[in-house]
Each structure stands twice: as C-alpha cells, then as structure tokens.
Amino acid sequence: MIANHHSTLLADDIERLKRERNAVILAHNYQPGPVQDLADFVGDSLAMARWAAQSSADVVVVAGVYFMAETAAILCPDKTVIIPDPKAGCSLAESITADQLQAWKNNFPEAVVVSYVNTSAAVKALSDYCCTSSNAVKVVEQIDPEREILFLPDFFLGSHVARMTGRQNIRVWMGECHVHAGIDAETLTKTVESHPGAEVLVHPECGCTTRALALPPQGVATQVLSTDGMISHSRKSPSQSFIIATEIGLLHRLRQESPHKQFIAASEHALCPFMNLINLENIRDGLRDLAHVVSVPEAVREKALLPLKRMVAIG
Numbered sequence: 643m644i645a646n647h648h649s650t651l652l653a654d655d656i657e658r659l660k661r662e663r664n665a666v667i668l669a670h671n672y673q674p675g676p677v678q679d680l681a682d683f684v685g686d687s688l689a690m691a692r693w694a695a696q697s698s699a700d701v702v703v704v705a706g707v708y709f710m711a712e713t714a715a716i717l718c719p720d721k722t723v724i725i726p727d728p729k730a731g732c733s734l735a736e737s738i739t740a741d742q743l744q745a746w747k748n749n750f751p752e753a754v755v756v757s758y759v760n761t762s763a764a765v766k767a768l769s770d771y772c773c774t775s776s777n778a779v780k781v782v783e784q785i786d787p788e789r790e791i792l793f794l795p796d797f798f799l800g801s802h803v804a805r806m807t808g809r810q811n812i813r814v815w816m817g818e819c820h821v822h823a824g825i826d827a828e829t830l831t832k833t834v835e836s837h838p839g840a841e842v843l844v845h846p847e848c849g850c851t852t853r854a855l856a857l858p859p860q861g862v863a864t865q866v867l868s869t870d871g872m873i874s875h876s877r878k879s880p881s882q883s884f885i886i887a888t889e890i891g892l893l894h895r896l897r898q899e900s901p902h903k904q905f906i907a908a909s910e911h912a913l914c915p916f917m918n919l920i921n922l923e924n925i926r927d928g929l930r931d932l933a934h935v936v937s938v939p940e941a942v943r944e945k946a947l948l949p950l951k952r953m954v955a956i957g
C-alpha cells in the first residue's frame with residue numbers, strides 16, 4: 643500500500659516535470675513494468691530510434707541502455723537526451739572498441755561494415771550500415787552480394803543473418819550479450835520439454851537459436867524475431883502458449899498485449915542488470931535536474947549519422 647502510494651506520487655511528479663520540460667519518455671521492451679507503464683512509447687531498438695527521430699519534444703528521456711541514448715542523441719542533435727542512470731551500459735556493446743574495429747577494417751579494406759545498433763557511437767562512426775535485430779537480414783540483403791561484409795559485434799545474430807541470406811562472405815565478430823548467450827540449447831530444451839505444444843519464439847542474440855530451429859515441430863514452426871516481432875507475432879498467431887527466449891522484461895508487454903495467452907520464459911534468469919538500473923526515481927531525478935545528458939562529439943556524430951539513417955530507413 644505504502645509502495646503503491648509512493649509510486650503514484652512519483653508518477654505524478656514525472657507527469658508534471660514532463661509538461662514543464664516538454665519531455666517524452668522512451669522505453670525499451672526490457673524495461674521494468676512500472677517504467678513501461680508510464681512511458682510515452684515502448685518498443686524495440688529500431689522503433690525507439692524512429693520514434694525519437696520524429697518526436698517534437700525538447701527533452702527525450704531514454705529508459706533503456708546507454709547506446710540507445712547515444713543513438714537518439716546522434717539522430718536528434720537539437721534535443722536534450724537524458725539517460726536516468728549512466729551506468730546502464732551493455733555487455734554486447736562493450737565487446738568491440740573503435741580501435742579493434744579499425745584494426746579489423748585494416749585487414750579487410752574492401753569490406754562493408756555492418757554494425758548492430760548495440761555499439762558505441764565511436765564504433766558506429768567507423769561503420770557503413772547499422773542494423774537492429776528486426777532489420778539485420780534486410781540490411782545485409784541490400785549490400786552487393788560480391789562485397790565481403792564485416793558484421794559485428796554479435797556472433798549469434800551474425801550467424802543468423804548468414805544463415806538467412808545464404809551469404810558465404812560474411813565475417814562475424816565473436817561478441818555476445820551475456821544475458822542472451824546464457825539462454826543456451828540445454829536451457830531451451832528443458833523448457834520445451836516441460837511445456838509441450840507451446841510455440842517457441844527466439845531472439846537472434848540467444849545462444850540457443852541453432853538448437854531452436856532444429857527442434858521437432860511444435861505445431862507451429864519456431865520463429866526467430868526481434869522483441870517487437872515477438873509482440874506482433876504472438877498477437878496474430880493461433881497458438882495459446884509461447885516459450886519466450888529473450889530478456890524477461892518483455893513478458894510484461896506480451897501479457898498486456900495478449901492477456902488471454904500464456905507466456906513462459908525460456909530462462910527465468912535472463913534479466914539484464916543494465917536495463918534494470920532504470921526506475922521511476924532516477925527518471926524523476928533526471929527530468930527534475932536535467933542530469934546525465936548524453937551527447938556525442940560532433941566529429942563522431944557526423945560520421946555515425948549516415949549508418950544510422952540507413953538503419954532507420956530499411957525494413
């Protein structure tokens with residue numbers, strides 16, 4: 643009861659501050675439920691970037707992780723972009739630095755560089771294209787089939803893109819997200835065995851994607867989807883129960899969008915510690931103090947803009 647009262651007061655403060663600052667709150671699908679519930683927009687990485695780019699707000703609070711705020715800052719240089727907790731990093735984005743990418747490019751100077759959006763602004767600035775999990779295959783399909791591709795930093799997503807496009811000339815960086823890599827073949831198999839008949843939806847960053855695609859048919863074939871892809875697919879699918887292989891914050895939105903269907907986490911432990919640093923208190927503080935403004939040096943921003951614009955336009 644006391645906790646509920648506290649949350650209501652915080653939500654009221656946030657609403658007032660939003661009006662005063664002409665601010666919007668943009669949340670990723672993995673955010674804690676109370677943050678999703680008061681956000682102006684909730685979506686996957688691609689939808690967040692598109693929504694930020696068209697917003698007329700002066701202040702954008704990114705309830706997500708640092709690279710998402712950097713992406714908004716690159717696309718919207720006239721807006722004040724805030725991250726409620728600057729420690730909200732990403733283990734995947736940290737798996738490649740700009741120096742490592744430059745060294746890789748030096749070995750393959752003719753290659754086209756495709757970077758997942760889960761990268762630093764400095765890495766994006768060295769890239770030809772950015773992509774997200776929802777348009778990675780389409781982005782790669784746009785590239786001349788004769789050109790070699792350096793795909794980074796996620797090994798599982800890169801392998802999925804190579805499988806879907808049939809391209810042999812993709813070199814994939816060996817990075818991973820510790821949350822998704824932890825959803826491995828053994829974990830998925832156990833969950834599938836204890837929920838026969840449930841449809842399996844897998845995020846392409848997962849360690850179990852290859853196993854998931856090799857599963858005996860559960861009535862409906864396994865789908866490899868981004869977080870927004872899982873939401874729209876589960877709404878339309880005739881299935882009544884789904885095994886969800888991704889970060890468990892997504893279950894909140896899945897259950898809201900399809901309240902009569904059952905959603906089972908492939909792994910109950912798949913919780914991103916960075917996403918969960920964001921809460922109503924630090925959103926309120928960020929808006930009140932205009933604290934933790936994320937900006938990208940102009941020389942980096944200029945170079946990162948083209949690959950990001952390509953990402954926003956494709957798919």
Ligand code: 13P
Nearest residue numbers: 686687688774775868869
């Ligand atoms: P999407 O929202 O693009 O599916 O990405 C998942 C993710 O891990 C973001 O960090």
Ligand code: SF4
Nearest residue numbers: 732733734819821914
């Ligand atoms: Fe990064 Fe993984 Fe967390 Fe997504 S779930 S923000 S990829 S650490």
